[in-house]
Amino acid sequence: MSLQSKVIPDDGVIPTAGKMKQGAELKTALAAGKMRLFKSTLPNIDGVTKATLEAQEADYDGYVAGGIAVAAVQDPFVDDNGSVLVLTPLVQFNFVSEDPTVSTNTIRGAWYEDAAGVVRGVILFDEVQDMETDDNSIPVVIAWRIGDLPE
Numbered sequence: 001m002s003l004q005s006k007v008i009p010d011d012g013v014i015p016t017a018g019k020m021k022q023g024a025e026l027k028t029a030l031a032a033g034k035m036r037l038f039k040s041t042l043p044n045i046d047g048v049t050k051a052t053l054e055a056q057e058a059d060y061d062g063y064v065a066g067g068i069a070v071a072a073v074q075d076p077f078v079d080d081n082g083s084v085l086v087l088t089p090l091v092q093f094n095f096v097s098e099d100p101t102v103s104t105n106t107i108r109g110a111w112y113e114d115a116a117g118v119v120r121g122v123i124l125f126d127e128v129q130d131m132e133t134d135d136n137s138i139p140v141v142i143a144w145r146i147g148d149l150p151e
Contacts, residue, residue, distance in 0.1 A: 016078060016082065016084070019076075019078075019083070019084040019146045019147050020076055020078070020084055022084070022146050023076025023077075023084040023085075023086050023146055024076055026076070026086050026144055026146070027072075027073050027074075027075065027076060027086055029114055029120070030070075030073045030086070030088075030112070030114055030120060030144075031071070031072050031073070031114075031115065032069070032070075032071060032072075032114075032115040033069075033070050033073075033112055033113055033114045033115060033120065034066065034067035034068060034069055034070060034112070034113050035067055035068050035070055035088065035091040035110055035111075035112055035140060035142070036053070036057055036058075036066070036067035036068075036110065036111050036112075036113065037057065037058040037063070037067075037093055037107050037109070037110050037138070037140075038053050038056040038057055038058065038107070038108060038109055038110070038111065039056045039057070039058060039105050039106065039107060039108060040105075040106040040107060040108040040128040041056055041108075042056040042108055042109070045109065045122045045124060048122060050113070050117070050118075050119050053111050053119065053122070058093075058105050058107055058131065059103050059105065060095055060103050060104050060105040060107075060131040060132075061095060061096055061097055061098045061101060061102055061103055061104070062094055062095050062096025062097070063093065063105075063131070067113070068091050068093070070088055070089065070091060070112070072089075073086055073087060073088050073089070074086065074087045074088070074089065076146075081147075082147060083145050083146060083147035083148070084145070084146040084147060085143050085144065085145055085146075086143070086144045086146075087141055087142070087143045087144075088112060088140075088141055088142045088143075089141070090139050090140070090141050091139070091140050091141070092137060092138075092139050092140075093107075093131070093137060093138040093139075093140065094136075094137045095131045095132065095133060095134060095135075095136040095137065096134065097133065097134050101132075104130075104131060104132040105131045105132075106128045106129065106130055106131070107125070107128060107129045107130075107131055107138060108124060108125060108128050109122065109123050109124040109125050110122075110123055110125075110138075110140045110142065111123070112142050120144075121142045121144060123140075123142055125138075
């Protein structure tokens, strides 16, 4: 009887266990972070800096300056494509009018920063969102994917 071994070629695919480990590490890094919004006047997010995001941060009536605290993100999980996802909980931003209305914005996207203030994710909304009246609100969930989507 002979022993045989099978060599699995390295095709750059991370095994699920490795992706779950990375997801757990990411969850820890994202703990006690903040979700923040930026105005539609930000031209794009390619190479955007924290200073630029802060300069374009929302300031509509009812916006919490500096963002909304997020105590913890969800546990990593494997999606139907075999990628591991880490999600923030849903964070709800609401317009709360003052009398008289002081400030309104159109919002283009959101960013997430960790407890140390490091920007960990920036997203653009499909359409700019108006924050002008009491019925305006923006629910936001940011997802981090570990592993590529199949082509």
